[in-house]
Structure formats: C-alpha cells, structure tokens
Amino acid sequence: MIEPYGKVLILGCGTCMTVCDAGGEREISFLHSALDLAQARSGNGVHSFSEYTIKRQCDLEFLEMLLGRIEDVDAVLSLGCGIGVQAVAERFPDLPVLPGVNTSFMGMTKEWGVWDERCAACGDCRLAETAGICPITRCTKGILNGPCAGAKNGKCEANKDMDCAWILIYQRLERLQQLENMRRYYPPRNFRTIPRPRRIVSKATVEVGVNNE
Amino acid sequence: MNSSVIGSTRECQTTAIKKSTLDHSLVPPCQDACPLHMDIREYVDLVAQGRIMEALQVIRNGNPFPSICAYVCTHPCEEACRRTQVDKPVAIRALKRFAVEFGGDKMVRAEAESKHTEKVAIVGSGPAGLACAYYLRKLGYPVTVFEAHSELGGMLRVGIPQYRLPRTVVDTEVQRLTKMGVEIRTNTRVVSLDLLLNMGYKAVFVTIGAHQGLRMGIEGEESPGVIDGATFLREVNLGLKPSLGKRVAVVGGGNVAVDAARTVLRLGVNEVKILYRRSRTEMPASDEEVKQAMEEGIDLQFLVVPTRIGRENGGLNVTSVRMELGEPDDKGRRRPVPIEGSEFNEKFDTLIVAIGQAPQTPGGFGVRVGKGSTIQVDPVTFITNRPGVFAGGDAVTGPATVTEALATGRLAAYRIDDYMQHRYPLADKDSREKLSGELLPETIEMIRRIDRLDLPTSPPQARANDFEQVELGYGWEAAINEARRCLRCGMGADILFQYKCATCLSCLRVCPYHVPYLDASGTIRIPPDQCQACGVCVVECPAKAIVLRKPYDRRHISEELEHVLKAAAQSNVRPLIVGFCCQYGLFGTGTLAGLWRGAGASIWIVPVLCTARVEADHMLRAFEMGAEGVFIAGCGEQCARENTDFWVRQRVEKVRGVLTQIGIQPERIQAFVSTVTNDGDPAEELDRFAEQVGNLYLASIIMQEVRS
Numbered sequence: 001m002i003e004p005y006g007k008v009l010i011l012g013c014g015t016c017m018t019v020c021d022a023g024g025e026r027e028i029s030f031l032h033s034a035l036d037l038a039q040a041r042s043g044n045g046v047h048s049f050s051e052y053t054i055k056r057q058c059d060l061e062f063l064e065m066l067l068g069r070i071e072d073v074d075a076v077l078s079l080g081c082g083i084g085v086q087a088v089a090e091r092f093p094d095l096p097v098l099p100g101v102n103t104s105f106m107g108m109t110k111e112w113g114v115w116d117e118r119c120a121a122c123g124d125c126r127l128a129e130t131a132g133i134c135p136i137t138r139c140t141k142g143i144l145n146g147p148c149a150g151a152k153n154g155k156c157e158a159n160k161d162m163d164c165a166w167i168l169i170y171q172r173l174e175r176l177q178q179l180e181n182m183r184r185y186y187p188p189r190n191f192r193t194i195p196r197p198r199r200i201v202s203k204a205t206v207e208v209g210v211n212n213e
Numbered sequence: 214m215n216s217s218v219i220g221s222t223r224e225c226q227t228t229a230i231k232k233s234t235l236d237h238s239l240v241p242p243c244q245d246a247c248p249l250h251m252d253i254r255e256y257v258d259l260v261a262q263g264r265i266m267e268a269l270q271v272i273r274n275g276n277p278f279p280s281i282c283a284y285v286c287t288h289p290c291e292e293a294c295r296r297t298q299v300d301k302p303v304a305i306r307a308l309k310r311f312a313v314e315f316g317g318d319k320m321v322r323a324e325a326e327s328k329h330t331e332k333v334a335i336v337g338s339g340p341a342g343l344a345c346a347y348y349l350r351k352l353g354y355p356v357t358v359f360e361a362h363s364e365l366g367g368m369l370r371v372g373i374p375q376y377r378l379p380r381t382v383v384d385t386e387v388q389r390l391t392k393m394g395v396e397i398r399t400n401t402r403v404v405s406l407d408l409l410l411n412m413g414y415k416a417v418f419v420t421i422g423a424h425q426g427l428r429m430g431i432e433g434e435e436s437p438g439v440i441d442g443a444t445f446l447r448e449v450n451l452g453l454k455p456s457l458g459k460r461v462a463v464v465g466g467g468n469v470a471v472d473a474a475r476t477v478l479r480l481g482v483n484e485v486k487i488l489y490r491r492s493r494t495e496m497p498a499s500d501e502e503v504k505q506a507m508e509e510g511i512d513l514q515f516l517v518v519p520t521r522i523g524r525e526n527g528g529l530n531v532t533s534v535r536m537e538l539g540e541p542d543d544k545g546r547r548r549p550v551p552i553e554g555s556e557f558n559e560k561f562d563t564l565i566v567a568i569g570q571a572p573q574t575p576g577g578f579g580v581r582v583g584k585g586s587t588i589q590v591d592p593v594t595f596i597t598n599r600p601g602v603f604a605g606g607d608a609v610t611g612p613a614t615v616t617e618a619l620a621t622g623r624l625a626a627y628r629i630d631d632y633m634q635h636r637y638p639l640a641d642k643d644s645r646e647k648l649s650g651e652l653l654p655e656t657i658e659m660i661r662r663i664d665r666l667d668l669p670t671s672p673p674q675a676r677a678n679d680f681e682q683v684e685l686g687y688g689w690e691a692a693i694n695e696a697r698r699c700l701r702c703g704m705g706a707d708i709l710f711q712y713k714c715a716t717c718l719s720c721l722r723v724c725p726y727h728v729p730y731l732d733a734s735g736t737i738r739i740p741p742d743q744c745q746a747c748g749v750c751v752v753e754c755p756a757k758a759i760v761l762r763k764p765y766d767r768r769h770i771s772e773e774l775e776h777v778l779k780a781a782a783q784s785n786v787r788p789l790i791v792g793f794c795c796q797y798g799l800f801g802t803g804t805l806a807g808l809w810r811g812a813g814a815s816i817w818i819v820p821v822l823c824t825a826r827v828e829a830d831h832m833l834r835a836f837e838m839g840a841e842g843v844f845i846a847g848c849g850e851q852c853a854r855e856n857t858d859f860w861v862r863q864r865v866e867k868v869r870g871v872l873t874q875i876g877i878q879p880e881r882i883q884a885f886v887s888t889v890t891n892d893g894d895p896a897e898e899l900d901r902f903a904e905q906v907g908n909l910y911l912a913s914i915i916m917q918e919v920r921s
Contacts, residue, residue, distance in 0.1 A: 014756060019717035024755035026830070030871075033833035038875040040837055053713075053756075112722040112753075113863075 001098050002035075005075035006046060010035075010100065011066075011088065012053030013080040020115065022101050023079030025053045031079070031100065057084030063091040070095055105137075123198065124189060129181050131172035138165035144189055238762040239648040239703030239741055243305060246293035248620035249282075251275035253290055253305055254701055260308050261696035262796040262822070263689075269316035272309055277347040277619065278386040281340070281369060283310035284378045284684075287499055287614045295702050298652045301665040303698050310668070311692040325393040328353025331633050332413055335359065336403045337420040339367025340615045341606030343390065344622025345418050345629070350393045352630050357414070358395060361402040362451070365390075367422050368607070369615065371447040372469070374476050375680040405577035406602055416601045416629050419580065419588060420622070423607035425573040429464065429566055433522030438529050442469045442567025449476050458562020462486045462531065464519060465567035466496040469612075471503060473565050474511050478677050485511045486561075490518040490536050490549045505683060508673040516549065520556065522564065529561045572608040580604065585611050594638045595625045603629055648703040650742035659726045660745065661853055666695045697797060697853050704762050705744025706751055708737065713758040720750035720759060725856055747854055748826040752864075761826075770821055770831055777817045778838045786815035788841030788910040790903060793827045795848040796820045816903065823847075824884075825857045829864040832882060833871065842906030844899070846885040858884075878909050 002008050010028050018024030028051045039045050052069055056062045057080035070076065070092060078085045079100040089097040105117040120137045126144070127134055136142050140158040146166025150157030154167045173179050243253040252271050259268035272279045286306050294302035333349050335342045338360040346356045364370055365387045369378065391397060403409065409417050426441025428434055440455070442465065448455055461482050463474045466489035477485050487506070489496060492515045496503060507513060521532040535555035538547035571586040580597040583589040588597060588604040595603045605621040607613055631638040652660075669685045670676070676683050687695065705728075708714055716737055721729040728743040729750065739750070741762070751759045768776070770793070781789055819835075821827055824847040835843045845861050861884045869879035883902050 014713060015715055018715040018755045021717075021719070021755045024715070024717075025713065025757040026755045026828075029757075030830050030833065030867075033830050033837055034871045034875070037833055037837040037871075037877075040839075041875055041877060109718070109722075112719065 002047060002075065002077060005096065007048050007050070007073045007075075008035075008098075009070060009073040009076045010049055010051045011057065011076050011078045011080070011084075012051070013057045013078075013084050014053050014055045017057075017080055017084070017101065019109075021113070023081075023084075028053055028079060031077075058087050060087065060091050063088060066092070123194060126189075129184075129186065130169045131176060131178065131181070133165055133169045133172060135165050135169065138163075138168075144186070237707070238645070240645050241648055241702040242293040242295055243290035243303075243702075245647055246289040248289070248614070248617045249276055249623070250620075251290075254699065254704065256312065257303060257305065257308055257696045257699045258701065260312060260692055261699065263693060265312050265315045265692075268312045272312055277344050277623070278340070279309060280313045280382045280386055281378065282306070282616055282619070283313045284382060285369075285373055286616050289616075295652060296698060296700055299657050299660045299700075300662050304665055304667060304695050307666075307668045307687060308692060308696055311687040314686050325350045326353060327355060327394070329633065330355070331415040332357065333416045333418065333629060333633075334409045334412075334414040335418045335420065336406075336409075337361075337367055337422055337606070337608070338365040338387075338397075338399075339420055339422045339606055340369060340618035341622040341625070342367065342418065342420040343387065344619040345420070345605070345626045346390055346395050346622075347393070348623050348626035349629060350390070350395050352626065354630075354633070356395045358390070358397050359401045359403050359409075360397070360399045363400050365397060365399065367420075368424075371424075371450045372443065372472075373615075374446065374450065374472050374479075376475070376479065376676065376683050377472070379682055404575050406579060406599070407577075410601065416603060416632060418595075418625055418629060419574075419578065419597070419602065419604040419608060420606040420618075421572060421574065421608045423570040423572040423587075423612050425571050425586070426566060427569040427571060429519065429568060431520055431522065433524070433529075434566070436522055436524050436529060438524075438562060439522060439564045439566065441570075442473045442565050443570050445473055445565050445567075446476060449480070454480065457482050458528065460484045460486075460528075460561045461563045461565065462488055462519075462559070462561045463565045463567055464488045465569070466491065466498060467567065467569070467612075468498045468502060469570070470565075470567035471498045471506050473567050475502075475506055475509060475677075477563075477565070478509055478511060479680055481678075483510075487511060487513045488517045488519065488533065489513065489515050491547065492516060492538065495538075495546050505670065505673075509677040510673070518549070518551070519564070525560070529564055531559050531561055531564060532556055533559065570607075570612050572611075574608065578602075587611055594628050594632070595621075596628070596632070601632070603632075648742055650740075653743055655727045656743045656745070659855075660700070661855060663694070663698045663853065665698065666691050693797075694851070697851065701746045703741060705741050705746045706739050706748070706759050707741065707762050708739060708758050709760045710756075710758040713756040715756050717755055719753050719755060723749050723753045725749065725854065745854075747857075748823060749860055752826060752828050752860070770819065770827060771834070773819045773821070774831055774835060774838075777819050778835070778840075781815065781817045782839070784815045788815070788903075788906050789839055790816045790842040790844065790906055791819060791835040791840040792816060792844045792846055793819045793821050793824060793831065793835075794846045795824050795852075796822050797848050797851065797853075816899070823852075823854070823857065825854070825860045827861065827864065829867045832864065832868045836872070836877065836881075841881065841910045842902065843882045844885060844902055845883075881906055881909060 010032055012025055012028035013023045021027065032049050032051050035047070035049055039047055050073070054062045054065050057078060075096040075098055076088055077098045077100045078088050081101065081103040082099065085097055085099045106119045106121060107115045107117040110116050117137050119134060122136055135144060135146060139146055140156055141148060147164050151164040151167055154164055156162045156164045170182065173181055241254045244250055247253060252275055256268040256271040259271060276282055283306060288306045290305045291302040294305070296302050332355045335346050335356060335358045338358050342358060343365065346358050349356045358365065362371065366383045369383050406417055424443050426443045442463065445455065446469065457477060457480060459482065461477045461484065463470050463477070463486070470487060474485050474487050516536040517533050518536060519531050519533045523530040533556070534551045536549035537552055539550040540548055542548045572588065574580060574582055574586065574588055580599055580602060581589045588609050590597050590604050590609050595605050597604050603625055605625045606618045610617070628638050668687065670683050671681070671685060714737065716735065718737065720739065721731070721737060725747060726743065726745050729737055729739045732738050746761060748761055751761055777791065824845050827845055832843050845865065847857055847861060865882055865884045868882055872879050872881065885898055
C-alpha cells in the first residue's frame with residue numbers, strides 16, 4: 001500500500017482510536033517501529049516515516065494542525081477510523097491518504113484488551129423493546145424473533161463462548177417484568193438496503209430577518 | 214539487518230518528555246521526617262540496584278558525617294515510613310550503614326578552597342559544631358574548632374558508648390575536617406567570647422552541648438555513690454574505671470539511662486536495675502536499645518521513683534515510691550502520680566541519675582540564657598543577643614539527637630555565611646510538594662509483603678562483657694532485599710499530558726493496585742499518595758499521556774537502548790543480542806555480566822528498572838537497530854510485585870505478531886521470567902537462547918547467499 005510513496009506521515013487520532021488502542025500515540029509509534037524494522041529487514045530503505053497525532057481526525061478544524069507537516073510528505077497513513085481517512089482526504093485534495101486501520105465495528109471495552117460489538121447504526125432502533133440488548137449486532141443471525149433452535153445452554157450454536165442474545169433479552173425482560181414485550185406484534189422491520197449516504201440535520205431552516213410566524 | 218537513516222520526530226519527543234518530567238517527584242515522608250532532609254528514597258533505590266557507590270554519593274551529599282548517623286541515628290525516617298502501613302518500615306539506617314561500610318571513605322571529596330578571609334570560631338566539637346565547621350569550610354571560610362577535651366566529637370565521644378559507635382568511625386569522619394583545612398584546638402576550654410572576637414574571629418558559633426546532669430532534688434542526692442548519667446558516661450568514655458560496687462541502679466528512661474545501665478553491665482556489674490517513673494510505652498529511649506538492654510539482663514523497673522537516699526554500711530539505702538499513670542500532660546504523656554503508702558527500700562552500691570541534662574554556659578560568654586539553662590537564639594538566624602555570636606545544638610535545644618545537631622550545624626553555617634556576606638537570612642525551602650496521606654486499604658492489600666531484615670546483633674551473653682559493637686552489618690544480599698522493600702513514595706505515575714488523555718480508562722483497568730479513579734467530573738485521577746510507581750499504566754496508556762515522576766535525570770529506556778546499540782555497533786561479534794534486564798534482581802547486580810562472556814554471541818544489556826516498564830516499541834526498535842535477538846530478563850522471585858511477568862509476556866506476544874508479519878522468526882525474542890531459584894542456571898538458559906539466535910542468524914545468511 002505504501003510502496004509508491006517515499007515520505008509517509010503516520011497520523012494518529014487522539015479520541016476514539018486512542019480509546020480503542022487502535023490508532024493513538026502509542027500505536028502510531030509501534031507501527032512506526034514496525035515499518036522501520038520491516039524496511040531495514042528488506043534492505044532497501046526507500047521510505048522515510050514520521051509520526052503525528054491530532055486530537056480528532058474527523059473534524060476539519062483539527063486537520064488544520066497538519067499544515068506545515070504535510071507539505072513535504074508523499075502520503076498520509078491515517079490510523080483514524082474510516083471517517084478520519086475520508087476527512088483527511090477531503091481536507092487535502094492533493095494528498096494521497098491511506099487507511100492504516102481496518103475499521104470493524106462500534107463496540108465497547110469488555111475488559112482491558114477485549115472489545116465487543118454493540119451497535120450497527122442501522123437507523124431502526126429496537127432497543128426499547130428488547131430490554132436494551134441489540135439483537136441485530138449480538139445475534140449471529142440478526143433475527144428479530146429469537147431465540148432460534150440453535151441456542152443451547154444460553155450459548156449460540158455458532159460459537160460456544162458467545163451468549164445467545166435472545167436468551168439474554170428474555171432473561172432481562174423477565175427480570176424487568178416486561179415479558180409481554182415478546183408477546184406483542186411488531187410490524188416487519190425494513191430490511192431493504194439503507195439508502196446511503198445518510199445525513200442528519202439538527203439545525204432548523206430559518207431565514208434571518210424574516211418573520212417566520 | 215542494517216539500519217537505515219530514518220527521519221523521525223522521536224528524538225525531540227523524548228527530549229520534551231525528559232524536560233517536563235525532571236524533578237517533579239514529591240518529597241517522601243522519610244525525607245520530610247529527616248532533620249537533614251536526606252534523599253533517602255534515592256539512596257535506598259540505588260542500594261536495591263546494587264549501585265552502592267552511587268548510593269554512598271547520594272548519602273554523602275546530604276550528610277557531612279554519614280558513618281556516625283549510620284550507627285546512632287534515631288531514624289525518624291523509619292517512624293514516618295509508609296511501609297509501616299503494610300508490614301514494617303524499611304530498615305533505612307541499616308541500609309545506610311551497609312553503604313557506608315561497603316564504600317568506606319571512598320567517594321569523599323575533602324578539598325575545600327579558601328574564598329574568604331573572615332575567620333569563624335566554633336566553640337565545642339560535638340556534631341553541631343563539626344557539621345557547622347564542615348559546611349563553613351566548604352563555603353570557603355577559615356574555621357577554628359575549640360574543644361575542651363583532648364579529642365573531638367563532644368557527646369559522640371564522651372556520651373555515646375563504644376558498643377554503639379566505634380571510636381574508629383568518629384576518628385575517620387573527624388579527620389576529614391583536618392584534611393579540609395579546619396584548624397583544631399583541643400584541650401582548649403573557652404571561657405570568654407570577647408577574647409575570641411578580639412583574636413579576629415568575625416563570628417562565633419557556640420555549641421557547647423548539654424553536659425550538666427539534672428538533679429532529682431531529693432534528700433541524700435549529695436551522698437557519695439550517687440553520680441549523674443552524663444558524668445558517668447564521660448568518665449568511662451575517657452578511659453576511667455569508676456568503682457561501682459555490686460548493685461547499681463540507674464534512674465531515668467531516656468537513651469542516656471539505658472546507655473549508662475548497659476555500660477555498667479560491661480564494667481562487670483551483674484545486678485543492674487533501671488528505675489523509671491512511667492511505663493514502657495512512655496520510655497523516650499529508642500526501642501532497639503531497650504530491647505537489647507533487656508536481652509542483656511538489665512532489670513527494668515517501671516512506675517518507680519526514688520524519694521530518699523540514705524547512707525548505710527558503705528552502701529546506699531534508697532527509698533522509692535510506686536507510681537500510677539494519671540492524666541496526660543501538655544505533651545500528651547501520662548503524668549505519673551505517687552501511690553500513697555507504697556514506699557519501699559532497696560540497697561544499692563551506686564545510684565546513677567540520668568533524668569536529663571542541661572547546658573552549662575560560662576558566664577563569661579555573655580549570652581542570654583533561658584528556660585532550662587539553654588542559650589536563647591533567634592530560631593531562623595541562630596544569632597544570640599550578642600552580634601556575631603551564634604549558637605545551636607543541645608546548648609540551645611536541650612538534649613536532642615545527633616542528626617538534629619548535624620542539621621542545626623549545617624543551617625547555622627548557612628546563616629553565618631549570610632551574616633558574613635550581609636545577606637538577608639532566608640529559611641531554606643524545598644519547592645517540591647510533600648507527599649502526604651495514608652495508603653488506602655485496597656492499595657495495601659495489593660502490596661506484596663516482604664519481611665523486614667533487622668540488623669543481626671551479637672548474642673547477649675557474648676556482648677555484655679565488653680565494649681565491642683552490638684549490631685553487625687548486612688551482607689550484600691540482605692541489603693539489596695531490604696532495599697527492595699521501599700515503596701518509592703512520591704515517584705508514582707502522573708498524567709502529565711492531561712490534554713492527550715482520552716479518558717480511555719486503560720490505566721484504571723491495568724493498575725495492579727487499584728489506584729486510578731474517575732472523579733465526579735469524569736476526569737481520571739492517579740493520586741500520587743497511593744501510586745506504587747510500577748509503571749504499567751505508563752506503558753499501556755494508548756495516548757502516552759502518563760509519565761513516572763523522576764527525582765533525578767535518569768535515562769529513559771529508549772535512551773539507554775540507543776546508547777547500548779551505539780556501543781554495540783563497534784563490536785564485530787555476531788549475532789548481536791540485546792537484553793532488557795531488570796536492575797533490581799540477580800540479572801542486574803552484575804551477576805549476569807559473568808554469564809555472557811562464554812556465549813558465542815555479542816550480548817548487550819539495556820538496564821531497566823523493572824521489566825514491566827519495557828514497551829513493545831523498545832523491543833521492536835532493538836531489532837530495527839540491528840539486534841538479531843532480544844531477550845527480557847526480570848528478577849523473578851525477587852520481584853517486589855506480583856504480575857510483572859504477565860505484562861512482559863503481553864508485550865513479547867505483541868512483538869512476535871509483528872515479527873511474524875515482517876518475516877522474522879518469532880523465536881528471536883524471548884522473556885526469561887524464571888530465576889535461578891527455580892529453573893537452575895540462568896547462564897544455561899541464556900546460552901540456549903544465544904545458540905538458537907545464532908542458528909537462526911546463520912540460516913538467514915545462508916538464505917541470503919542462496920537468493921543472490
């Protein structure tokens with residue numbers, strides 16, 4: 001990926017990627033050393049690397065801090081999530097930007113060094129009905145009428161270490177005395193492809209100086 | 214692998230961190246409690262690393278006569294030691310003694326050059342006077358010490374018995390003053406300060422001590438056979454042998470009383486009693502001494518006070534009364550109250566009264582004397598009512614400790630310097646913050662218990678007959694193990710770069726001691742009074758926001774690594790192997806140095822203070838800079854922590870993953886966690902590893918040849 005480029009800036013992200021241990025300052029340094037080592041090992045040192053971490057790559061204002069650091073680099077290797085890579089690309093139209101992280105999912109830290117997926121950002125949230133446990137991301141099949149026949153001792157047939165999301169939902173609804181949630185009829189979920197890109201506008205459309213009433 | 218020139222921003226980052234972390238450690242309780250404010254934490258740490266000479270250097274920086282303190286200091290530092298909250302305090306004085314005995318008089322720079330012409334006279338050569346002379350000489354003043362006795366030392370020589378402080382120790386320390394160019398006038402009793410001032414001395418420091426024994430004020434105290442403690446000790450220490458009879462009682466509960474009783478025992482008297490008017494808990498004498506006295510067979514009688522002394526058949530008939538403890542007085546000690554009708558008589562040949570001493574200031578000095586005959590001085594400047602005349606030590610404070618006297622002497626030297634140079638005298642202040650606060654129960658629970666090693670003493674039967682030293686010193690291993698018990702208070706982790714912190718909570722999750730916490734505003738805090746300075750969070754922080762507080766300009770691991778690899782580049786022996794070795798354990802204390810000589814490889818050691826601080830990045834960089842193999846050697850069983858091994862292996866596995874991707878055999882990195890104690894010979898293990906790396910290295914060369 002970096003082969004065509006001589007000078008490469010490894011760019012870290014100081015917010016989510018740091019929290020996920022995937023692209024913070026430490027990870028940047030580690031990747032830097034790994035790349036240096038790989039290059040030294042191959043014996044033809046054509047690349048030179050530098051490293052820098054900004055607070056957040058997904059805001060254009062933070063990207064201004066790269067001015068003065070990117071003029072003489074041939075490419076940026078961004079360890080931001082997919083959003084960070086795109087933001088850098090958008091801000092610097094003439095600069096090649098490479099993704100250093102294969103952004104996988106939205107999740108949470110289970111314990112030190114272990115992360116679990118929790119949300120698919122589907123835009124059709126069912127958590128109110130499922131006692132705060134998402135069947136879309138936590139059920140292997142993503143079904144809305146589980147548990148399926150593959151649940152055994154509360155575990156999923158796909159992975160014996162993985163809890164069955166629907167068993168968890170049942171248990172928690174029972175605990176909350178809301179089991180009727182499972183007996184209710186729900187209209188079918190929209191499984192059509194989400195029309196992308198989505199946009200959320202939180203500001204109202206107002207015309208200044210005109211009486212809107 | 215040849216390393217290529219790489220443009221990197223790393224160097225400047227390191228410098229920035231170094232600058233910002235310099236000396237922001239907190240003052241630990243031991244240092245705060247020490248009258249001399251010695252850098253105890255630092256020298257204990259150096260002893261733990263086996264760097265005894267450097268420890269001695271630190272000790273000498275803070276103390277003009279460390280050997281003396283090493284024997285007789287009452288170690289307020291140990292009272293303040295926070296290890297007490299876990300098990301028992303670190304044996305600080307014993308460690309200092311080890312360093313001092315090990316290094317002897319080396320590391321001493323006794324030169325002093327004269328920078329001033331104004332002469333200073335010091336009256337009295339006790340610890341305060343000697344310390345003052347030492348520092349004034351260092352500042353460049355011509356100094357003369359006047360001593361009434363034939364030898365220097367004051368109470369060090371005439372008060373403290375030889376079995377506690379060998380005279381050779383006093384001699385060596387005192388001789389240094391002569392080498393520095395301090396003029397010594399022994400057998401010279403100063404009776405008038407006017408004479409000294411007329412002789413051209415611009416300032417006089419009066420440290421005449423407190424040698425006058427206090428009296429009980431009871432009937433018959435004048436009888437022959439009654440002597441005061443200070444006089445008795447002085448006579449014995451000056452070589453006299455007072456005739457004591459067969460039964461001796463010492464009145465008092467302080468160190469002088471215990472010293473007197475033990476001295477009596479050593480003069481051949483078998484029946485020695487100590488009469489003290491309060492109970493064991495109130496005894497001001499140091500615990501060690503009381504314990505040793507009891508071992509030696511001295512009979513301690515508590516809640517007893519003599520009320521009348523009669524002469525009878527050449528002996529003494531002492532009437533005493535029993536006491537009970539009443540209300541606490543203003544110092545918090547419970548006041549003894551006589552029990553009516555409890556009088557009883559006992560027969561002794563000699564009664565030694567050691568209930569305190571006061572200074573005896575000659576009238577010719579013309580200085581104002583206050584409560585308890587002590588000389589009155591300004592507490593900051595040490596100046597008396599006479600211009601140019603300063604005073605300090607027991608003569609001002611009443612009987613106190615050697616260390617306190619040394620501290621006063623040093624301060625007085627600086628104030629005399631201020632006076633001579635017409636500077637406004639300012640009290641010295643340490644700008645660093647003090648560490649305070651108790652350890653929390655959850656922190657204490659996680660701290661590994663390690664038994665305190667007290668100094669061995671010679672058996673009571675053997676020692677009670679002569680004046681040979683009672684306490685014996687540490688051996689090498691005992692000293693290092695004892696030093697490792699230090700909790701290194703105030704050197705813990707600090708979120709120095711708060712702006713980088715993403716509040717990811719890694720530190721909170723990885724801390725073995727449950728120290729970091731989230732405050733009400735959602736900010737992560739690492740309280741310095743709880744942190745145990747293991748460094749795990751520093752290495753695991755994904756934002757590199759945390760650093761360890763460092764008291765000295767210590768090298769970072771990355772700097773050590775660079776340094777080592779630069780040196781290694783000069784060597785032609787291949788393969789090159791880099792080892793990150795714990796400095797605290799066996800691998801650090803020089804033992805390993807002997808092991809790799811035979812190995813068929815060039816092995817270079819990067820010293821680290823705990824392998825839990827080695828980052829995955831460091832290991833990768835060792836490879837990058839040309840190493841063929843890397844190993845990490847911890848101190849194993851000796852480790853003061855529980856889970857170092859876990860963290861080392863985490864990082865080794867991470868590096869192995871990357872090595873595999875790059876096409877380097879993961880076997881080239883290895884962690885030696887087992888120690889000599891369980892896995893036999895560390896040399897063998899290292900040899901095996903060197904051989905393995907050697908083979909891999911050869912194979913890779915052959916592969917290269919084949920390819921080309």
